[in-house]
Amino acid sequence: MSYPINLDIEGKICVVLGGGHVALRKIKGLLNVKGKVIVNAPEVCEEIQRLVEGGYIEWRRQAYSSGCLPKGLIFIAATNDSEINQLAAKEASTKHMLVNIVNADCKLPSLNTFNVPSIIRRNNLLLTISTEGLSPALSRCIRQHLETQFNDDFARWLERLSAIREEVKILISDAETREKFWREVMSSENFSLAQNGEIDKAEVNIRNALGSYRSKSQDSTY
Helix, strand or coil: CCCCCCCCCCCCEEEEECCCHHHHHHHHHHHHCCCEEEEECCCCCHHHHHHHHCCCCEEECCCCCCCCCCCCCEEEECCCCHHHHHHHHHHHHHCCCEEEECCCCCCCCCCCCCCCCEEEEECCEEEEECCCCCCHHHHHHHHHHHHHHCCCHHHHHHHHHHHHHHHHHHHCCCHHHHHHHHHHHCCHHHHHHHHCCCHHHHHHHHHHHHHHHHHHHHHHCC
């Protein structure tokens, strides 16, 4: 069983071994969260080449050999040669890097220290799905199902909630009362409204509830 964690890699060196389309998919994921990507491969696909030419990533044009890997936070082995992947992963481990071997057989001993889950990202809303490597196809299926439920409206809803949260901190000073307030307003009704794009109505409901809490608080002071 793995321990779930969200990792901040902005500006951190992330090394990807391989230059094909699998490597490209991993590179895009790293760039999306502002990782500093170094690709190690003798050849790369056209889209990786464009990323190199655009200055988005660094390309070290060489096949893997012992000692060639730069030290970084993350290492991803994404070649189609399992032996090379294993050798490179062993080296990365000695450099205390977090290691992921793409498509590693979960039934065999592995040098993996992390796996990349299926993700749904809506700006600051991040949902992840993992089957612990047992069935990537099922992870993909679940992700596709959830994508229809969590659309771009949820990104806007999260922004609204963040703003309201700051107001609640000011208007409800007691932490226990704040927790009770949020349990009540994060109801299935407001969730459904947000899911259907009716975030204005959901916000009105929450602000009405906040007004009631504020009134009760004022009454209790007299």
